[in-house]
Amino acid sequence: MSTEQEVGETPVGETPIIEIAGLSKHYGSVTAVDDVDLTIRRGEFFALLGPSGCGKTTLLRMLAGLELPTAGTIRIDGQDMSAVPANRRPVNMVFQSYAVFPHMTVRDNVAYGLKVDGVPRQEAYRRAEEALELVKLGGYGPRRPDQLSGGQRQRVALARALVKRPKVLLLDEPLSALDAKLREQMRFELVNLQESVGITFVVVTHDQDEALSMASRIAVMDHGRVQQTAPPAELYEFPRTKFVADFIGSVNLIEGTVEASDDGLVRLSAPALQVPVEIEQASGLPAGSTGWLALRPEKVDISREPPDDAGRNTVAGTVEEITYLGDVSIFHVRLTADQPLIKVTIANLDRVTRRPFTWGDRVHLSWAPTCGVVLAQ
Amino acid sequence: MATPIGPLDYTRRLWVRLTLLVVFVFLYAPIATLIAFSFNDSRRNIVWNGFTLKYYEKALGNEGLIEAFANSLTIAVLSTLVSIVLGALVAVLLWRFRFPGKAGYEGVVALPIVIPEICMGVAMLAFFSRIGWPSDMVWPFNLSAIIIAHVSFSFPFVAVVVRARLEGFNRELAEAAQDLGATEWQVFRDVMIPFLRPGLVAGGMLAFTLSLDDFVITFFTSGPNTVTFPVKVYSMVRFSVTPEVNAASTVLIVVTVVMTAAALWMQHRAGMKAEEAAG
16 A cells, blocks of 8 residues: 555456355344355455345355354455464455444544554645545544534545555445435546545445446345355346346246246246246256246237237236326236236336326236346255 | 413422422532631631631641642542553453453452451451551551552443443444554554543543542541541541541632542543544
């Protein structure tokens, strides 16, 4: 940390900055993190996404050194962190409560990490002011934290962590304490900030919109395990497990039996669907096994007449419920008695008074074989 | 015609007013009398003979009394400092760590608050004579037995106050400091102590006033050369209650009230700040 960080110099590379291998954390009989292997690349904006209690915060705290792993190793920039205490790790954290020291001015808060490292006071204050300007809080140095809004306190926490020029910045639910408007604005600001400082960001969130909109790659966690690690679009279009499909966005999950699987085409028959459907998919499932069709509601077309294109999967049903959400409407369509309804999202291109279908209408649902995936688990 | 008395107009009811008045008189009439008669120009405390300050002069000229007052202040200051350190350490220990028998330990620490003073006094007397604690050391070490006794009953008050304040501590503050490179000692000095300061001050003031006016336990642990102010006043009263005693007591009351008010004010201010931070 002796030279000035060249702004935007570090490219998003293939070289790993964090390598996690076989990492587990047990609290008594409770397993918080279960045998996690994960690689985070240099300069990446990485998100750990999952429901509360999935172990994502514990994983982040182990990266910071605030929790010790029960098993496994963490390497940061090639260096094993097992014997490195929290105050000696090349990472800094933005806490969920921001943890801005209430008895110090904004400037002293930001300069604190430099002072304990032995940086002379004047130099520390100069760099603190630079960091405050970076987060658009220039001139706020003499203020006390109780004179700041929640959003400003978060910026102080950001500046305080970034001023130490860490190799990795850890953010624990950074936007959860902000109101909705500010949250959306801060998403862009965090992404811009990450691009301008070039530091690897690892953010923990339970909010899929946040993860999808900010991160370059996302690890979805559940019950202490990483379910899938992928860029946002891949996660959304090609979920690997039912949990990921269900957790990210809205999905129709239809249980069925794989009839055939060859030439990149999976044929699935399901009680909820009148006819077998075909899905283009590289990874085949063995014939006869149980499979779940994960079908996004916005990828399904709804029409009064069956579509001409014979290549499309087509089923028929009755509109049972309509949910109006302003920008879109969700049609819940009954295909077969005693089976779950199928959700179809239609953009409200026209005024809602001109709604094309209404309750009780007979409709046809169709989707291309390239839409949806069949999942084994 | 007067408006009817509303459900919340307590103070418009005659019997409520009477109760308030009686309680107030009960609490403060003796003290008011004590203070008033310290200005009485008479050898006895029975009849008002006119205003004078001569008993304050006399009290200030009484070397035995002044020495006792100096002893009391020394004991109070030293036992308060030790109590703050010991009480804060116990509180942080109980807050920070988990260990077998912690609940029991926590209860035992608070026990001196409820143990009757007379028992503590007898126990201290027995303890010091059993181990043969020397009583003929030079000042201020001749006060050490009393100081130790005072610490033993006043540090639990500090521990309780500090422990209560720690409940409101955001652990992420300590973790943030650690994350920024602070060692455990730096975290304690730069984050914990500033947060605990109002509790330390309030607990310290409590310990100070408790020590300053303690009679029972001091009586059992003091020797002929280590007379404290309350013990001295007691010995003066055995001959006769003169206005000089009143004057000396008034000074002690003023010192105690000022200290307590300051302690309450510190706590109030800390409470307001905590509320602001939460809101």
